[in-house]
Amino acid sequence: MIATEAVNTMTTSTGKVRLVCQICGRCSSPRPSTRMWDMPGGWTVAPFPERHTHRDGSTGDLYYCAGHSHGGAIGHHIREYLDTPLNASR
Numbered sequence: 001m002i003a004t005e006a007v008n009t010m011t012t013s014t015g016k017v018r019l020v021c022q023i024c025g026r027c028s029s030p031r032p033s034t035r036m037w038d039m040p041g042g043w044t045v046a047p048f049p050e051r052h053t054h055r056d057g058s059t060g061d062l063y064y065c066a067g068h069s070h071g072g073a074i075g076h077h078i079r080e081y082l083d084t085p086l087n088a089s090r
C-alpha cells in the first residue's frame with residue numbers, strides 16, 4: 001500500500017494508524033498509535049511539533065521505513081513517489 005498524497009500517517013476505519021514512509025510512501029501495517037513503542041521494526045521517526053507544517057503540506061513527525069531509515073534516503077527525493085517531486089530543483 002502506497003500513499004497517494006503527502007501525508008505522514010493514515011488513519012484506518014477502525015481508528016488505527018498506518019505510518020507513511022517519507023521517501024517511498026510505503027504504509028506500515030495498522031498500529032494502535034504512532035508512539036515509539038508501536039513503531040514497526042526498522043522504522044524510524046524524525047520528531048516534529050504536532051502543528052509543524054512541512055513544505056509538502058503534511059504536518060508533524062516524519063517517518064522512514066526500514067529501507068530508508070539508515071542513510072537510504074541519500075539519492076532519493078522526499079516524496080519522490082508522488083507525481084510532482086517537491087524538491088526537484090535540487
Ligand SMILES: [Zn+2]
Nearest residue numbers: 021024065068
Ligand atoms: Zn521507504
